[in-house]
Amino acid sequence: MSTCVCGSGLAFALCCEPILNGKPAPTAEALMRSRYAAYALGKLDHVERTATPEALEGFNRQDSERVVDESKWLGLEILRTVDGGEGDQTGQVEFVFRYSLRGQTYAQHELSTFCRKDGAWLYSSSEINPKSPPVRVTKEGRNDPCACGSGKKHKKCCGA
Amino acid sequence: MAEQRFNCTLCGQCCRGWIPLTLDDALANAGRFPLAMVWTPVRPGSRAFDLTTRLGTTVQLRNHKQVAVLIAPTAYIPPSFPCPALTADNLCGIQGDKPQRCRTMPFYPYREENDQADILVPRKGWACDTSAAAPVIYRDKTIIDREAFDREREALTAQAPSLRAYAETMLKQNAALTDYLTKAAQNPVAGHFAVNFSSYLRLNRSYDLIAFAKAQHPVLTAFANRTEKTPELADYHTYYKESAAELSWFAQRS
Ligand code: SF4
Numbered sequence: 001m002s003t004c005v006c007g008s009g010l011a012f013a014l015c016c017e018p019i020l021n022g023k024p025a026p027t028a029e030a031l032m033r034s035r036y037a038a039y040a041l042g043k044l045d046h047v048e049r050t051a052t053p054e055a056l057e058g059f060n061r062q063d064s065e066r067v068v069d070e071s072k073w074l075g076l077e078i079l080r081t082v083d084g085g086e087g088d089q090t091g092q093v094e095f096v097f098r099y100s101l102r103g104q105t106y107a108q109h110e111l112s113t114f115c116r117k118d119g120a121w122l123y124s125s126s127e128i129n130p131k132s133p134p135v136r137v138t139k140e141g142r143n144d145p146c147a148c149g150s151g152k153k154h155k156k157c158c159g160a
Numbered sequence: 161m162a163e164q165r166f167n168c169t170l171c172g173q174c175c176r177g178w179i180p181l182t183l184d185d186a187l188a189n190a191g192r193f194p195l196a197m198v199w200t201p202v203r204p205g206s207r208a209f210d211l212t213t214r215l216g217t218t219v220q221l222r223n224h225k226q227v228a229v230l231i232a233p234t235a236y237i238p239p240s241f242p243c244p245a246l247t248a249d250n251l252c253g254i255q256g257d258k259p260q261r262c263r264t265m266p267f268y269p270y271r272e273e274n275d276q277a278d279i280l281v282p283r284k285g286w287a288c289d290t291s292a293a294a295p296v297i298y299r300d301k302t303i304i305d306r307e308a309f310d311r312e313r314e315a316l317t318a319q320a321p322s323l324r325a326y327a328e329t330m331l332k333q334n335a336a337l338t339d340y341l342t343k344a345a346q347n348p349v350a351g352h353f354a355v356n357f358s359s360y361l362r363l364n365r366s367y368d369l370i371a372f373a374k375a376q377h378p379v380l381t382a383f384a385n386r387t388e389k390t391p392e393l394a395d396y397h398t399y400y401k402e403s404a405a406e407l408s409w410f411a412q413r414s
């Protein structure tokens with residue numbers, strides 16, 4: 001019997017598998033673990049099914065398919081939970097997971113917020129610390145267009 | 161009575177470098193322009209501050225000061241490069257459906273209507289006719305023919321909530337962005353930075369990243385090649401290369 005990819009040490013069949021198959025997660029942490037497992041196993045329907053409508057607005061399925069396809073999942077560690085228990089309506093889970101992408105290993109540190117809707121836990125939002133692959137930021141030098149709060153295709157520029 | 165005159169002489173000089181675009185123009189031209197999201201902090205003292213809070217967003221910096229931030233989908237073309245749509249005889253090759261930004265020239269709706277005077281003065285090397293022979297286009301801080309200005313402003317206003325939501329998520333997920341904003345706000349000369357355009361699409365359920373990547377990836381790759389051997393354009397080169405890498409998975413899908 002295989003242990004669950006979420007790192008709980010439990011058998012998959014006793015941990016994330018039933019939740020991935022549609023059984024409601026009893027706690028926010030259990031939902032969080034199952035969502036990690038869903039990424040690791042490419043079960044993105046579960047990720048979509050367990051998000052609030054607002055969170056879903058910001059979820060691009062193609063991008064997630066890319067993430068699943070390109071990443072190797074190296075493990076999850078839960079750092080802290082706030083509420084999110086059987087008697088709670090909201091909860092937070094702080095965790096770190098590691099993965100590798102195009103030959104580089106990354107650790108992502110995340111604080112996720114969950115809420116209950118019609119009894120079931122849903123993922124609502126996250127704060128992520130910048131250990132994830134960085135957004136490509138290119139700074140501009142002094143000779144570039146403008147600093148007047150605008151800049152570009154316009155006629156005269158404060159710096160020019 | 162304060163009046164300013166202007167006539168376009170088709171010199172093509174303003175068809176170089178960056179073009180801030182509406183979201184729709186950016187997406188429609190993904191197969192033509194290398195795109196970026198350009199973030200520009202605007203300080204509270206600036207005349208564009210109030211307008212920028214409406215068209216963009218407001219951010220609390222590391223030093224607890226507030227700035228307005230303009231987030232502009234941009235044709236991220238090096239200032240020394242002509243627009244890819246500019247033809248050899250200096251005319252616009254897509255005159256019929258050129259971006260709204262180009263239609264509103266020389267006005268700039270990212271600033272208030274009454275704050276246009278200094279941007280109507282041609283930059284060095286531009287051949288705009290501002291002589292008595294040219295028609296009056298701006299009088300007593302009012303635009304005479306305002307149709308294009310209003311249309312661009314409307315588009316900017318309509319897209320603002322979507323860009324604001326994008327900025328909010330990005331700032332939550334990338335603490336480094338607040339550092340960049342703080343730094344950019346302190347820099348009096350060139351306070352802005354570019355973020356991958358695909359970062360916007362990735363945070364929206366409704367965008368087809370595969371279709372976008374198929375159009376945009378070849379453009380980014382071409383610009384990466386064109387900037388490879390020029391040391392002054394190293395930042396641009398890195399931007400194009402890394403943005404292309406972000407899109408390559410999508411570009412290879414069928
Ligand atoms: S699209 Fe046309 S008008 Fe606009 S910058 Fe390019 S060449 Fe000039």
Ligand SMILES: [Zn+2]
Nearest residue numbers: 004006015016
């Ligand atoms: Zn599990």
